[in-house]
Amino acid sequence: MRAVSWRRKALGTLLALAAFAAPAVVVATSAQAAPTVTTRVASFSAGPATVVRGKAITVQGQMQGFNGRTWVKTGTVTAVVYFDPDGAKPNAAVRTLKTNTTGYFRTAFAASVTGKWSVRMTPGGALKGSASGQATVRVAAPAPAPTSARPVSTWNCPAWAPIKGNAPSKIYHLPGQRYYTRTTPEVCFATERAAQQAGYRKAKV
Numbered sequence: 302m303r304a305v306s307w308r309r310k311a312l313g314t315l316l317a318l319a320a321f322a323a324p325a326v327v328v329a330t331s332a333q334a335a336p337t338v339t340t341r342v343a344s345f346s347a348g349p350a351t352v353v354r355g356k357a358i359t360v361q362g363q364m365q366g367f368n369g370r371t372w373v374k375t376g377t378v379t380a381v382v383y384f385d386p387d388g389a390k391p392n393a394a395v396r397t398l399k400t401n402t403t404g405y406f407r408t409a410f411a412a413s414v415t416g417k418w419s420v421r422m423t424p425g426g427a428l429k430g431s432a433s434g435q436a437t438v439r440v441a442a443p444a445p446a447p448t449s450a451r452p453v454s455t456w457n458c459p460a461w462a463p464i465k466g467n468a469p470s471k472i473y474h475l476p477g478q479r480y481y482t483r484t485t486p487e488v489c490f491a492t493e494r495a496a497q498q499a500g501y502r503k504a505k506v
Contacts, residue, residue, distance in 0.1 A: 339367045342433035347418035351439045364404035375404040386416035448495035458489030479506040
């Protein structure tokens with residue numbers, strides 16, 4: 302009986318040691334689990350399609366998730382805006398922002414050069430990441446400022462083009478010159494250079 306008891310005690314000790322030495326099994330929590338919900342960037346746009354340099358380019362869209370039947374709003378998530386000016390920088394992030402509670406985002410940039418805009422949603426929780434397509438915005442140089450104008454009345458030029466040009470004589474008169482107030486202009490110039498390039502010469506007095 303003593304031998305049997307001793308053997309049972311030894312077996313119990315070995316089982317206890319084996320349990321202690323066995324590697325622990327880690328069960329992934331919901332926070333550690335891989336994202337499972339497919340997402341998309343809906344109604345994405347960047348524009349206008351052509352914009353004058355210095356004006357605003359608006360980038361907007363909505364993040365959506367698929368619930369197995371239809372696309373629904375994601376709620377607040379993180380969106381990253383990318384800009385590629387020449388085809389060599391498709392992964393150049395220019396702004397990170399949060400959407401509103403419906404997954405909608407809207408942001409603006411000052412137009413500088415022509416390029417392609419896109420947006421990506423970063424994965425989080427059960428949501429997978431997703432990316433929009435690219436939208437090209439062409440940036441045009443501002444139109445040159447006008448250098449001449451028609452008179453605003455018989456005797457007066459607009460404030461931005463105050464130099465009076467007398468067409469018959471091809472003479473221009475500056476504000477403050479002797480005959481300025483008595484000249485009825487046919488054309489008004491913004492600068493003396495503009496008047497001279499149009500073939501006019503300065504009045505002597």
